[in-house]
Amino acid sequence: MDVKVFPTKLEMGAAAAKVGAEVIRDRLASSGEANIILATGASQFEMLAALLAEPSIDWGKVNCFHLDEYVGISIEHPASFRRYLKERFVDQLSTPPKSFHFIDGESDASAECDRLGKLIAGVSIDVAFVGIGENGHLAFNDPPADFETEVPYLVVQLDDECRQQQFGEGWFGSFDSVPETAISMSVKQILKSQHIVCTVPDERKSTAVAAAVKGSVTNVVPASILQTHEQTVLFIDEPAASKM
16 A cells, blocks of 8 residues: 655645546546546545546546445435535536446335346446545455445445544434445455545544554454555545644
């Protein structure tokens, strides 16, 4: 894992987007099509804005996969990750992506995992844009995460620390209204990506970042698994790096 620290969130996001965009451009040049994974949440604000501004990307040749979504949340809900990606990314593009495989958390969760698993099966992901949670989660794989499952998507239980983070970031009106389950891309599926761009700002993530970077690889700190992926670059701001 390569770790890069920046003074501000804006610089962090711009640098992360630049690296990811270069992977996409290279893949488009070599094969005419690219496949990416997009995350959501407050940690991705600056990176996504910068990625949209990156030049010379034909998004009409890019297939996008959605990382995770709450179970039981409608697309109209302020916390909906489908809504987030639609408003903050898809609707901002002059040319829509070739495909965008949103996770529908309102449908039968098990069937939705099967549907998404079939869509991503055999697809070579060029770059996954991800973050790290305050509890060290990767996607919605909270500790202790399942490092062994081969299924691409699975239904997961959200722990209280994860749910508190979502409430604390202002996505929900109360802690009790935060869903207890979600659909998440699995750890092994994320690690199949050729490149991983991980963007993590803020001091509140500093303990998780230090454990993920400096600690042992353990499912109690799910993001620590990124240490095993040779093409992972972690972009953090100085507050997020403060405990390393």
